[in-house]
Amino acid sequence: MIGMMRRMAVGVLLIASVPAAFAGYSYRFTTTTKSAMGEQVMSGRAEVDGPRMRIDFTKGDGLVFSDGSWLVSADSGRTLTLVDPSAHSYSSLQLGELLRTAGSALKALGGAGMTVSAPTMVTKEGGDGGRIAGFPTRRRTVHSGLDWTMKLMGEKVTTHVDIVSESWTTTALPAELTTFIQMPGFETGIESVDRVLRLQSGSGFPLRQVTTTTTTTGKRRTVTTSETNIAEIVKTDLPASLFTVPAGYKRKE
Numbered sequence: 001m002i003g004m005m006r007r008m009a010v011g012v013l014l015i016a017s018v019p020a021a022f023a024g025y026s027y028r029f030t031t032t033t034k035s036a037m038g039e040q041v042m043s044g045r046a047e048v049d050g051p052r053m054r055i056d057f058t059k060g061d062g063l064v065f066s067d068g069s070w071l072v073s074a075d076s077g078r079t080l081t082l083v084d085p086s087a088h089s090y091s092s093l094q095l096g097e098l099l100r101t102a103g104s105a106l107k108a109l110g111g112a113g114m115t116v117s118a119p120t121m122v123t124k125e126g127g128d129g130g131r132i133a134g135f136p137t138r139r140r141t142v143h144s145g146l147d148w149t150m151k152l153m154g155e156k157v158t159t160h161v162d163i164v165s166e167s168w169t170t171t172a173l174p175a176e177l178t179t180f181i182q183m184p185g186f187e188t189g190i191e192s193v194d195r196v197l198r199l200q201s202g203s204g205f206p207l208r209q210v211t212t213t214t215t216t217t218g219k220r221r222t223v224t225t226s227e228t229n230i231a232e233i234v235k236t237d238l239p240a241s242l243f244t245v246p247a248g249y250k251r252k253e
Contacts, residue, residue, distance in 0.1 A: 024048065024237055026232075027231065029046060031229075033224065035223070035224040040062065044057040044058045047238055051076040052074050053072070054242055057069050065082070066084065068085060068086060070083050072243050081093070083245055087252075088246075088249050089252040090250075092251075120145045120146070122142070123140065123141070125138070125139075127139060129169075132207040133232070135233070137208075138169055138204070139168050140169065148161070167208070168209070170205055171203075175203065178205055206230070208229050210226070211226050
């Protein structure tokens with residue numbers, strides 16, 4: 001279920017406000033997700049300059065982002081614009097609306113009878129994580145688990161969710177560069193679940209992150225592993241035109 005919600009909210013981008021003196025950065029990302037459905041790779045380049053950001057998808061997720069599309073925001077990700085250059089069109093995405101949609105879907109699935117246990121969480125600091133993309137890192141592992149129970153066809157069904165997240169973070173880069181590529185980036189509206197999701201990444205800028213989610217319902221067990229790697233980090237001046245929709249593009253409703 002957690003894996004499903006992550007896929008539903010893959011379009012959600014969380015980039016915090018950045019100080020005015022903050023210089024622009026560009027970096028490449030690759031996210032590989034493996035599950036019973038197979039392997040999916042999403043890759044591209046992120047560019048961030050203060051509250052302005054843009055993500056170009058060389059290879060999209062196949063759900064929200066197509067290959068060659070790009071996402072832009074002028075207000076730290078609160079309002080998003082998805083641009084499709086192949087169709088010369090763009091559409092708007094509202095962060096709050098996406099979050100509410102994800103939470104509403106989960107609650108609707110469980111109905112009034114859904115209950116979620118208090119999550120367990122164990123954090124282990126792994127010390128020096130070595131250098132990644134030229135930056136020193138610290139390794140951290142968070143192991144969390146919870147149970148949720150919902151009524152389906154008059155029967156109570158309990159699913160156990162186990163999440164192991166390993167992260168290699170650096171303090172040599174602003175944490176505000178972090179996007180949904182490295183973070184859960186969504187909320188379900190269930191506080192105990194959201195608390196677990198918010199604490200997965202820890203502090204600092206993640207240069208590598210490996211998250212394994214295991215769900216067990218009765219005898220059925222599913223495992224989803226997602227690995228994100230950051231590379232080619234460059235501090236650079238970014239032109240204002242990079243963060244605007246090209247003239248002549250039509251809004252898609």
